[in-house]
Amino acid sequence: MTAAPPTHHAASVPNRDRKGVGAWIENYQIPACAVVFLLTIAIRVALLPWMHIPQPAVHDEFSYLLASDTYASGRLTNPPHPFWEHFETFHVIQQPTYASKYPPLPGLVLAFGQKFFGQPWVGVLISTALMCAAFCWMLQGWTSPSLALLGALLVMLRLGIFDYWMNSYYGGAVPAIGGALVFGAIARITFRREFKHGATLGAGLAILLTSRPYDFVVLGLISAAVLVWRKNLRPALLTAAVLSIAVAAMAYNNYRVTGSALTLPYQLHDQQYAVTSVFLWSKAHAEPVYHHAVMRKFWAEWFVNKSKAAQNDFLGSFFARLSDLYNFFFGFWPLFIPLLIWPYRLKTPKERLTAILLGASLIAIVAPLAGTMPHYVACIACLLYLRFLQTLTRLWTWKPAGIILAMAVVALFLFHLATQVLDLRTGEEVPRLAIARDAVIRTLQKDPGPKLVLVRYSPDHLIHEEWVSNLADIDAQPIVWAREMGPDQDRPLIQYFENRQAWLLEPDQSPPNLTPYR
Numbered sequence: 149m150t151a152a153p154p155t156h157h158a159a160s161v162p163n164r165d166r167k168g169v170g171a172w173i174e175n176y177q178i179p180a181c182a183v184v185f186l187l188t189i190a191i192r193v194a195l196l197p198w199m200h201i202p203q204p205a206v207h208d209e210f211s212y213l214l215a216s217d218t219y220a221s222g223r224l225t226n227p228p229h230p231f232w233e234h235f236e237t238f239h240v241i242q243q244p245t246y247a248s249k250y251p252p253l254p255g256l257v258l259a260f261g262q263k264f265f266g267q268p269w270v271g272v273l274i275s276t277a278l279m280c281a282a283f284c285w286m287l288q289g290w291t292s293p294s295l296a297l298l299g300a301l302l303v304m305l306r307l308g309i310f311d312y313w314m315n316s317y318y319g320g321a322v323p324a325i326g327g328a329l330v331f332g333a334i335a336r337i338t339f340r341r342e343f344k345h346g347a348t349l350g351a352g353l354a355i356l357l358t359s360r361p362y363d364f365v366v367l368g369l370i371s372a373a374v375l376v377w378r379k380n381l382r383p384a385l386l387t388a389a390v391l392s393i394a395v396a397a398m399a400y401n402n403y404r405v406t407g408s409a410l411t412l413p414y415q416l417h418d419q420q421y422a423v424t425s426v427f428l429w430s431k432a433h434a435e436p437v438y439h440h441a442v443m444r445k446f447w448a449e450w451f452v453n454k455s456k457a458a459q460n461d462f463l464g465s466f467f468a469r470l471s472d473l474y475n476f477f478f479g480f481w482p483l484f485i486p487l488l489i490w491p492y493r494l495k496t497p498k499e500r501l502t503a504i505l506l507g508a509s510l511i512a513i514v515a516p517l518a519g520t521m522p523h524y525v526a527c528i529a530c531l532l533y534l535r536f537l538q539t540l541t542r543l544w545t546w547k548p549a550g551i552i553l554a555m556a557v558v559a560l561f562l563f564h565l566a567t568q569v570l571d572l573r574t575g576e577e578v579p580r581l582a583i584a585r586d587a588v589i590r591t592l593q594k595d596p597g598p599k600l601v602l603v604r605y606s607p608d609h610l611i612h613e614e615w616v617s618n619l620a621d622i623d624a625q626p627i628v629w630a631r632e633m634g635p636d637q638d639r640p641l642i643q644y645f646e647n648r649q650a651w652l653l654e655p656d657q658s659p660p661n662l663t664p665y666r
Contacts, residue, residue, distance in 0.1 A: 174293045177285075184300045185281035188308045192273060195309070198572040201269045202315045203586070205579030207238035208250075209317040210617035213268060214240060215248035215255025217619040220262040224252075224404045226620050231641045233439045234602075234630040237616045238446065241417050246620075247405045249417035251398075253358035254319030268317065276314045279321035280304045282328035286530045289335030290498055291537055298558070299537045303529075305561045306477065310568040313523065320523030323363055326355030327527030330367050331505065331534075338378050339498065346383025350390025356527055357394050361412065363527040366512045370505060423448045424455050427516050428462070440631055446611045455518040469520040470510070476522040477532050480560050499538055506531045581613045584660055588653065591662055592627055600641075600648040602632040602665055606656035615655050638665075 173180050192199075204210055218226055225245040229235055232242040239249050248255060261271030284300030291299075307313055313320035329352030333345040349371060356364035375381060399409040406416045418425060421443065424432040432452060438444035458465040494500045509528040514520050540557065543550040592599050603615045616629045628645065632638060632652065642650050642665070650665035 173297055177288050177293050177296075180293065180297050181281040181284040181288075181300070184284045184297070184304060185277045187301075188277035188280045188304050189273060191304075192276075192309055192314060195572070199310075199315070199576055201267060202272075202317070203578060203582035204317055204617075205581040205613075206316070206318075207612070207614055210237070210614065211239035211248040211250060212255055212258060212317045212319060214617070214619060215250060215252065216258030216262050216268045216271070217621075218247060219252070219256050219259035221620050223620065224401055229622055231630075231644060233637075234633060234641055235616065235618055235622060236439060236443060236631065237618075238443075238614055239417065241405070241413055241420065243420070244407050245405055246622075247413060249413045250319075251357075251359050251361060251412070251414070252401050253355060254322050257319065257322055258317065272314065272317065272319075272321070275319075275325065276308055276321040279313075279324045279328070280308045282325045282332075283530050283533065286328040286332035286335075287534060287537065289332045289339075290502065290534050291541070295537055295541065299533050302558070302561045303533055305565045306479075307529070309565070311476070311522075313526075318521075318523050319359065320526045322526075323356055323360045323523070324526035324529050326352045326359060327363075327367065328352070328530045329355065330371060330527070331530055333383075334371060334374055334505075335498070337380050337383050338374065338501070341380070343380070343383045344386070346386030347390050349383060350387040353387070353391050354394030357391070358398060360524075360527065361398075361414075363513060366509065367527060370508055370512075374501070374505075421447050423452050426455075426518050428455065428459050428518055429516060439633070441607075442605055442609060442611055442614075450611060458518045466515055469514055469517075473514070473520065473522060473525060477529065478536070479564060502531065502534055502538060506535055581615075584655065585615065588655075588660055588662055589627065592651065595649065598625075598645075598648045599627045600645045600650045600665075601627060601629050601653050601662075602638060602641075602650065603629060603653050603655065604632045606654070609656050613655070615653065 204213055218224070225247040228243055228246050232246065235246075236242055241247055241249055257271040257275050258268035259271070261274070262268040264270075280300055280303050283303045284296055287296035287299045290296075312318065313324075329348050331352075333349035333352060336342040336345045337349070353364055353368055353371070356367060371387075375384065402411055402413070403409040405413045420436060421438075423435050424430055435444075435448050438448070494503055506528065509531065510525070513525055513528065517524065540554050543554040543557075546553075588601075592601070616631050618629055619625060622628055623645075628648065630641060652663050652665045654661040
């Protein structure tokens with residue numbers, strides 16, 4: 149009797165009789181991922197003479213760097229400072245402990261770079277390279293190894309070198325890795341019945357739980373629905389076992405930071421500072437007590453107005469955010485739009501499942517939010533590129549015009565890379581706040597000894613340029629940044645730091661005015 153043919157995906161069986169680059173890619177899929185990882189690092193490091201290590205300039209970045217410094221110091225959180233009101237800043241809780249509001253994994257990635265290389269950005273570099281490699285692995289589960297490698301290289305060209313996931317401290321690559329593991333595992337479980345990847349699915353969900361908990365809920369529900377629909381429940385035990393470790397770790401972190409295992413630092417921060425949530429379904433609650441006008445202006449005015457605008461124009465806001473996401477992930481508007489929404493028949497189970505997963509994820513993640521940045525949807529970035537590759541594959545069958553169009557589309561990614569490299573000739577773009585802050589620090593460093601800088605904003609201060617940011621051990625910093633609160637409240641602070649020179653900084657003057665505090 150003739151043996152039945154294998155039911156798993158053909159790409160999982162290497163053809164070692166073939167020759168050439170294509171055969172190497174098919175036979176050595178994990179080394180192909182390693183090539184993507186190393187190439188991403190090599191290109192970005194080679195550009196360091198022109199693209200220096202990025203300087204933080206946004207609220208969120210300073211909060212993530214606080215988390216990095218906390219973890220690199222061997223702590224999960226920090227004791228509150230006796231004069232914590234002077235150090236209140238965005239996306240940081242001061243009570244009952246002093247810590248970043250964000251989930252721990254992005255901060256831990258930065259702490260790895262800080263601890264072992266002396267530079268948090270090394271964690272960004274490694275995690276972004278891992279993201280590109282993880283995309284390669286994910287795509288191998290859905291398409292041919294050669295096409296998966298092409299997709300990963302396109303991701304590297306578009307996201308892995310010049311964009312802010314690599315060149316900031318937002319941590320966008322971390323949830324992108326989690327999403328790649330989730331959807332790569334779903335493909336291998338669903339189409340190849342490789343149930344061992346239940347552990348991979350659990351690892352991907354664990355990364356999302358510890359980096360973007362809401363995305364974890366969305367992808368967790370979607371993954372469970374796919375497994376139930378396809379009647380693949382055998383991997384669930386492995387998934388639960390891996391995920392339980394992350395749940396226990398998150399509960400312990402919550403307990404140490406907020407005092408409750410069930411309260412996220414993010415939730416506690418919103419209770420203390422926000423008037424409304426980032427989710428459109430939430431209702432505004434009573435305005436909390438603010439100690440500083442700039443904090444009130446951000447949370448009770450700017451953020452509330454942004455949420456109301458999105459609620460009043462739900463559909464318009466939703467499609468505007470989709471447009472912004474498209475520009476980030478692909479660009480060349482509107483050339484690529486047909487490649488993502490071309491209404492051809494979805495012939496294969498993989499095409500149909502991809503469309504369902506992508507549509508459900510976009511609606512569940514983008515629609516409920518008052519605002520969306522690209523790293524908010526990092527967990528489904530791999531699906532966007534998978535859908536893109538599926539359309540390229542279809543174009544390739546439309547000979548000869550489709551082949552020409554597909555090659556032209558790929559060439560646009562190379563064109564994007566070339567324009568970015570040529571732009572480096574005009575000099576590196578550094579945020580205005582980073583330039584101004586660096587100038588002030590250099591001035592302060594001309595005189596020896598530790599400094600205390602009290603920051604005074606003007607009434608028309610730009611709320612997105614924040615000068616008050618400190619690391620984990622405030623008292624040990626060479627320069628301590630604090631908010632001016634008036635003579636009666638500032639005097640005890642100055643007495644507390646009696647061994648420091650006290651300065652007054654007025655950053656809204658041009659240039660920022662730095663004078664001895666009187």
